[in-house]
Amino acid sequence: xxxxxxxxxxxxxxxxxxxxxxxxxxxxxxxxxxxxxxxxxxxxxxxxxxxxxxxxxxxxxxxxxxxxxxxxxxxxxxxxxxxxxxxxxxxxxxxxxxxxxxxxxxxxxxxxxxxxxxxxxxxxxxxxxxxxxxxxxxxxxxxxxxxxxxxxxxxxxxxxxxxxxxxxxxxxxxxxxxxxxxxxxxxxxxxxxxxxxxxxxxxxxxxxxxxxxxxxxxxxxxxxxxxxxxxxxxxxxxxxxxxxxxxxxxxxx
Amino acid sequence: xxxxxxxxxxxxxxxxxxxxxxxxxxxxxxxxxxxxxxxxxxxxxxxxxxxxxxxxxxxxxxxxxxxxxxxxxxxxxxxxxxxxxxxxxxxxxxxxxxxxxxxxxxxxxxxxxxxxxxxxxxxxxxxxxxxxxxxxxxxxxxxxxxxxxxxxxxxxxxxxxxxxxxxxxxxxxxxxxxxxxxxxxxxxxxxxxxxxxxxxxxxxxxxxxxxxxxxxxxxxxxxxxxxxxxxxxxxxxxxxxxxxxxxxxxxxxxxxxxxxxxxxxxxxxxxxxxx
Numbered sequence: 001x002x003x004x005x006x007x008x009x010x011x012x013x014x015x016x017x018x019x020x021x022x023x024x025x026x027x028x029x030x031x032x033x034x035x036x037x038x039x040x041x042x043x044x045x046x047x048x049x050x051x052x053x054x055x056x057x058x059x060x061x062x063x064x065x066x067x068x069x070x071x072x073x074x075x076x077x078x079x080x081x082x083x084x085x086x087x088x089x090x091x092x093x094x095x096x097x098x099x100x101x102x103x104x105x106x107x108x109x110x111x112x113x114x115x116x117x118x119x120x121x122x123x124x125x126x127x128x129x130x131x132x133x134x135x136x137x138x139x140x141x142x143x144x145x146x147x148x149x150x151x152x153x154x155x156x157x158x159x160x161x162x163x164x165x166x167x168x169x170x171x172x173x174x175x176x177x178x179x180x181x182x183x184x185x186x187x188x189x190x191x192x193x194x195x196x197x198x199x200x201x202x203x204x205x206x207x208x209x210x211x212x213x214x215x216x217x218x219x220x221x222x223x224x225x226x227x228x229x230x231x232x233x234x235x236x237x238x239x240x241x242x243x244x245x246x247x248x249x250x251x252x253x
Numbered sequence: 254x255x256x257x258x259x260x261x262x263x264x265x266x267x268x269x270x271x272x273x274x275x276x277x278x279x280x281x282x283x284x285x286x287x288x289x290x291x292x293x294x295x296x297x298x299x300x301x302x303x304x305x306x307x308x309x310x311x312x313x314x315x316x317x318x319x320x321x322x323x324x325x326x327x328x329x330x331x332x333x334x335x336x337x338x339x340x341x342x343x344x345x346x347x348x349x350x351x352x353x354x355x356x357x358x359x360x361x362x363x364x365x366x367x368x369x370x371x372x373x374x375x376x377x378x379x380x381x382x383x384x385x386x387x388x389x390x391x392x393x394x395x396x397x398x399x400x401x402x403x404x405x406x407x408x409x410x411x412x413x414x415x416x417x418x419x420x421x422x423x424x425x426x427x428x429x430x431x432x433x434x435x436x437x438x439x440x441x442x443x444x445x446x447x448x449x450x451x452x453x454x455x456x457x458x459x460x461x462x463x464x465x466x467x468x469x470x471x472x473x474x475x476x477x478x479x480x481x482x483x484x485x486x487x488x489x490x491x492x493x494x495x496x497x498x499x500x501x502x503x504x505x506x507x508x509x510x511x512x513x514x515x516x517x518x519x520x521x522x523x524x525x526x527x528x
Contacts, residue, residue, distance in 0.1 A: 080412075092466050093466055097405070098409070101406045105417050153413075
């Protein structure tokens with residue numbers, strides 16, 4: 001089997017909003033078909049990390065390469081999944097229209113969706129288990145279902161890298177299962193996944209690697225090696241308790 | 254004799270045009286929650302119109318240029334650190350209107366002119382006004398047809414639009430500019446204070462009647478045209494102010510539809526979904 005190609009390279013990278021550095025000294029490599037969990041307390045810079053991979057927050061020192069390119073030039077092959085509750089539930093837009101937005105880059109300016117685009121949208125909705133809801137208004141779905149629609153939008157874009165910002169927050173068990181299934185199938189097709197989460201169990205379950213963040217990097221590597229009580233305590237500033245040897249509970253997020 | 258030589262005929266044509274234009278543009282205004290911004294724009298355009306009138310140049314040009322300045326200022330200020338779009342808008346609203354009043358009050362015939370600018374007079378529109386409104390409507394429809402889907406995405410999910418690499422600042426500017434030229438086109442008929450009625454009201458009413466995006470446009474345009482025609486008719490029948498009559502119809506239709514849909518339990522269900 002050939003060596004898997006690196007899709008994300010962090011090399012002593014610092015990112016900043018204006019003069020204010022948000023994340024410093026990021027290092028690590030993610031390969032095709034791998035998923036990395038971003039773990040850290042609120043305000044640690046997880047969302048900023050994701051925005052940096054989209055080229056929406058500048059790298060001020062070091063280097064970030066996404067799919068071998070500077071982040072802003074890789075957007076065509078990168079799909080971003082925001083938190084569902086950041087979007088206006090009253091907006092008059094159907095589930096199908098939201099998923100179609102994932103095709104806009106491929107459709108291009110001034111053009112209308114083709115039959116192929118519609119087929120991709122239907123397929124993506126199928127993959128998140130919401131095929132029957134295409135005509136419903138987005139805001140009428142539950143939080144977990146809306147999150148799945150946003151994942152379907154990303155799937156419809158056929159990305160080589162998928163970025164998810166806290167997709168499991170406030171999501172019911174059915175939707176969590178559907179999200180994990182869909183993420184798993186994307187990985188199997190060779191996409192890389194970056195997912196921020198508070199949930200250490202999900203990091204164990206769905207991710208090959210973990211990046212511990214709190215303004216700087218407290219660890220990056222295979223899930224089993226990095227999710228240790230010592231490192232979590234360091235990341236969360238002492239707000240982590242050890243349970244039965246290798247189990248850890250984070251007491252403050 | 255030309256059909257358009259009649260004051261009432263010109264008023265009817267202008268009413269149909271601004272009703273349809275306001276309705277269509279209003280769909281984006283309401284979906285993007287920009288009614289307050291539109292309100293501010295109508296007031297901030299006011300000094301541009303007054304300056305143009307004082308200098309004897311085209312008032313559409315004056316109002317339009319001044320409005321674009323305001324749009325750029327609000328965008329720049331609203332994107333600054335720790336600033337809020339609403340704050341910038343509030344300042345533009347009061348500042349623009351105040352400047353307009355100061356300019357008008359420096360002239361003779363203050364009260365009469367102020368009334369003409371602030372509440373408009375659709376029965377006074379000339380053929381030139383009709384040509385201007387037709388041009389604006391054509392331009393606005395062209396923009397919406399060409400980049401409608403991108404505007405939809407930028408309205409629904411701005412960060413997602415930026416993540417796709419869409420030029421969100423440009424799209425924001427395009428939308429605000431569309432609102433701005435619509436305001437300028439509507440001012441001669443309804444005035445700076447009432448123009449907002451035809452842009453916000455019909456679209457908000459249509460929103461009560463459907464959850465789908467595409468039908469909002471014909472529905473809002475239809476409601477706008479109906480209200481504008483009804484306003485002109487009432488005003489010519491009973492000799493009352495035309496712009497105010499149109500705005501009143503817009504309010505009445507919204508109220509009636511709101512009550513009707515609330516009775517049918519629609520509003521209740523929407524609230525349950527939101528909770």
